[in-house]
Amino acid sequence: MRRKISLxxxxxxxxxxxxxxxxxxxxxxxxxxxxxxxxxxxYIQHHLKDSYDFGLYSYTSDEGEDxxxxxxxxxxxxxxxxxxxxxxxxxxxxxxxxxxxxxYKVHHSKIYKVDGADGKILEDDHHHATNERPLDFSITKNVxxxxxxxxxxxxxxxxxxxxYKTNNGMPKGTGRLLEPIVLYVRDDxxxxxxxxxxxxKYMSYLLTVFFFVWIVNLFGLTPIGMxxxxxxxxxxxxxxxxxxxTTFSGNKNYWKHIFWMPGVPWPMKIILAPIELxxxxxxxxALMIRLYANITAGHVVLMSIVGMIFLFQNWLGxxxxxxxxxxxxxxxxxxxxxxxxxFTVLSALYFGMAVEEHDHEEGH
Amino acid sequence: MExxxxxxxxxxxxxxxxxxxxxxxxxxxxxxRQPEATGKIQTAMLIAAALIEGIGFAAxxxx
Numbered sequence: 001m002r003r004k005i006s007l008x009x010x011x012x013x014x015x016x017x018x019x020x021x022x023x024x025x026x027x028x029x030x031x032x033x034x035x036x037x038x039x040x041x042x043y044i045q046h047h048l049k050d051s052y053d054f055g056l057y058s059y060t061s062d063e064g065e066d067x068x069x070x071x072x073x074x075x076x077x078x079x080x081x082x083x084x085x086x087x088x089x090x091x092x093x094x095x096x097x098x099x100x101x102x103x104y105k106v107h108h109s110k111i112y113k114v115d116g117a118d119g120k121i122l123e124d125d126h127h128h129a130t131n132e133r134p135l136d137f138s139i140t141k142n143v144x145x146x147x148x149x150x151x152x153x154x155x156x157x158x159x160x161x162x163x164y165k166t167n168n169g170m171p172k173g174t175g176r177l178l179e180p181i182v183l184y185v186r187d188d189x190x191x192x193x194x195x196x197x198x199x200x201k202y203m204s205y206l207l208t209v210f211f212f213v214w215i216v217n218l219f220g221l222t223p224i225g226m227x228x229x230x231x232x233x234x235x236x237x238x239x240x241x242x243x244x245x246t247t248f249s250g251n252k253n254y255w256k257h258i259f260w261m262p263g264v265p266w267p268m269k270i271i272l273a274p275i276e277l278x279x280x281x282x283x284x285x286a287l288m289i290r291l292y293a294n295i296t297a298g299h300v301v302l303m304s305i306v307g308m309i310f311l312f313q314n315w316l317g318x319x320x321x322x323x324x325x326x327x328x329x330x331x332x333x334x335x336x337x338x339x340x341x342x343f344t345v346l347s348a349l350y351f352g353m354a355v356e357e358h359d360h361e362e363g364h
Numbered sequence: 365m366e367x368x369x370x371x372x373x374x375x376x377x378x379x380x381x382x383x384x385x386x387x388x389x390x391x392x393x394x395x396x397r398q399p400e401a402t403g404k405i406q407t408a409m410l411i412a413a414a415l416i417e418g419i420g421f422a423a424x425x426x427x
Contacts, residue, residue, distance in 0.1 A: 293421030
């Protein structure tokens with residue numbers, strides 16, 4: 001009983017810390033008030049982008065210089081040979097890094113090759129940089145979080161597996177926490193959508209994707225401010241995996257329903273084939289856009305409302321904004337789980353379509 | 365007169381809102397009628413709502 005109660009203040013404290021650190025980040029750059037709006041806009045845009053160093057927060061000191069708190073991450077470039085250096089060489093994008101006689105500069109969160117130490121970025125008419133870009137395999141902020149989540153998941157599930165072995169099949173600790181969720185994915189997502197016969201093959205993927213998206217989304221809500229799933233490249237990869245698994249596990253019936261839909265007159269079959277074929281690509285595409293857009297929109301709205309606290313600067317407006325931000329943050333917790341769920345359910349649905357067997361054909 | 369794109373975005377959001385509202389309302393009715401099927405109804409409701417939401421977001425990103 002006591003343990004139950006003691007959890008509550010900790011949760012509240014964590015929530016408060018989240019808000020305080022969000023607030024701190026906004027408050028800093030203490031420029032004149034009229035500039036606040038553009039500042040907040042810039043801050044949100046910066047938050048939505050990946051970065052080469054792991055910045056926890058930044059502020060302007062009393063002497064007026066920008067201070068960044070965080071740590072650098074390795075930058076790995078392929079440009080006439082492998083080049084590995086620390087992102088501290090960029091000094092948070094302010095200076096040009098010299099590596100082995102070549103100069104690199106960060107411009108709009110991307111690395112460009114520049115001619116000299118002055119770091120001139122050439123731009124075309126549309127303000128796109130025309131400088132050469134080296135192949136970039138850097139461990140950016142997002143990649144580092146993916147590694148972290150990988151570590152957490154590996155730790156959690158190996159602990160879970162071990163607890164079954166040591167405790168006569170009764171889960172303990174992490175296992176007890178995770179078992180209902182794993183069973184939920186199996187019994188309420190995989191089984192009804194894929195079917196009793198084939199669901200086992202897809203469980204590993206569904207569980208991985210569910211927990212990965214969920215944990216990553218939850219990390220996006222912490223003050224460290226990393227948001228992996230609002231990077232479209234990552235949701236693209238997840239959706240691509242669903243697409244590949246669906247395509248390669250598609251049986252005869254699946255392809256028949258795409259190219260030569262049974263049960264409809266032949267002129268319709270010719271019209272339906274390209275539409276169905278396009279549908280196979282649109283489905284994972286929608287999967288990608290949905291996850292990306294939901295998380296991005298959630299972050300933008302939440303941060304805009306947190307920013308409003310500093311725009312209003314009076315008790316009523318700021319207080320209301322704070323309340324709204326609080327409610328939205330809780331809603332985002334729900335969305336984090338919901339998006340993981342939706343992604344998994346729809347993946348399972350597509351796998352189910354691919355392996356479905358029609359015993360009584362031509363019935364529909 | 366040119367209509368700004370954001371008006372289109374607003375219209376899409378209204379449409380998506382009506383759609384999700386209808387799904388939610390119908391799900392409520394169904395649950396009231398058959399409380400024992402709550403789990404299944406909720407799943408179907410969430411999937412349909414997510415599909416509509418996806419359309420809404422796609423349109424918003426086009427703005």
